[in-house]
Amino acid sequence: MRLAIRAGLCFTLALLGVSPCAGAAPQTVVLYGDDDYAPYSYVENGVFKGMYVDILRLAARAMPAYRLELQPRPWKRGLDALEKGQVFGLFPPGRKTERPYVQPYSAVLYRESVVLFCHDAVMRTPRTRFPADFAGLTIGVNTGFLLSEKLMAPARAGLLRLEAAKGNEANLKKLALGRIDCYASDRGAARHTARRLRGELASLDFTLHEVLELSSEATHIAYSARNTPAYKADFIEKMNAALLALRQSGQLARIEGAYLR
Numbered sequence: 001m002r003l004a005i006r007a008g009l010c011f012t013l014a015l016l017g018v019s020p021c022a023g024a025a026p027q028t029v030v031l032y033g034d035d036d037y038a039p040y041s042y043v044e045n046g047v048f049k050g051m052y053v054d055i056l057r058l059a060a061r062a063m064p065a066y067r068l069e070l071q072p073r074p075w076k077r078g079l080d081a082l083e084k085g086q087v088f089g090l091f092p093p094g095r096k097t098e099r100p101y102v103q104p105y106s107a108v109l110y111r112e113s114v115v116l117f118c119h120d121a122v123m124r125t126p127r128t129r130f131p132a133d134f135a136g137l138t139i140g141v142n143t144g145f146l147l148s149e150k151l152m153a154p155a156r157a158g159l160l161r162l163e164a165a166k167g168n169e170a171n172l173k174k175l176a177l178g179r180i181d182c183y184a185s186d187r188g189a190a191r192h193t194a195r196r197l198r199g200e201l202a203s204l205d206f207t208l209h210e211v212l213e214l215s216s217e218a219t220h221i222a223y224s225a226r227n228t229p230a231y232k233a234d235f236i237e238k239m240n241a242a243l244l245a246l247r248q249s250g251q252l253a254r255i256e257g258a259y260l261r
Contacts, residue, residue: 026067027231031056031089031221032081035072039192039259040092040110040219048072051188051259052092052109052219055252059242066235085226092219103225107240110256113216114148117190117208118182119175130212135159140171140180148215151184168193176206184214188260 033041033052041050053070060068073081073090081087083101092109093099116130116139127133131154141147143164155162163180165171168189175183183190187210194201194208201208223236246252 024065026065028067028069029088029231029235030069030071031091032071032073032078032087033091034075034078036074037189039188041072043072051255054255055109055243055246056091058251058255059239059246062242062245063235063238066238082222082224085224087224088227088229088232089221089223091221093222094217094219099222101225102222104223104236106221106223106236107243108218109220109243111216111218113187114184114214115187115190116182116184116211116214117175118211119178120209121178122181123209123211127211130214131159134182137161137181138163140165140174140183142167142171142185150214169197172197172201172208176201176204182211191260
């Protein structure tokens with residue numbers, strides 16, 4: 001009888017959105033993550049890995065009432081599933097006003113930065129002010145990369161030229177060969193690729209040098225406004241608390257350093 005009463009109480013609490021009772025089986029929670037966004041989240045040899053994957057798995061250790069399942073998805077497919085309420089949450093978007101289907105965003109995972117890398121020959125002339133000091137140069141960008149107005153405005157005005165190529169590897173090779181003057185990219189993604197290409201770039205007598213930061217954006221878990229299980233508020237509260245605790249303890253900084261230095 002006592003077991004039956006306890007089971008009924010746990011079920012009632014779950015319906016009210018309160019944490020599952022101690023001793024109950026953990027609640028499985030599925031989050032989708034970008035499957036092609038190295039070094040943040042990506043699939044390699046069939047394994048889902050990356051900085052955000054490590055951060056979320058570590059945070060989940062402090063949440064015994066939940067079993068976190070991270071599943072890789074192509075980014076656009078993940079956003080579509082989030083909008084339709086087919087998945088509980090998706091990482092790692094920045095805040096976008098054009099996404100009313102997100103409610104809410106989590107605590108900050110990391111702050112990504114778009115920076116400008118330039119060939120040493122280009123930097124023989126001092127260049128510190130953007131875009132004035134970069135007039136007439138060709139800047140490489142990744143095909144499909146969402147460009148900030150800081151880059152688009154001078155390009156539209158004809159002050160500089162943007163040239164797209166598919167991915168970090170292609171652009172870094174073009175930069176090393178002097179086929180573009182500079183390259184605008186996410187800092188972590190470019191450094192990750194440069195490490196992977198270290199031998200090839202060294203043979204071209206090229207070292208990746210960051211010139212200046214163009215923009216930065218905080219990243220989050222985006223929770224679907226249309227996916228509202230009873231545990232939603234409790235999970236979000238506990239995940240936010242876990243992320244904050246990891247930040248304060250310095251554990252997030254260590255994970256970031258392992259991927260981005």
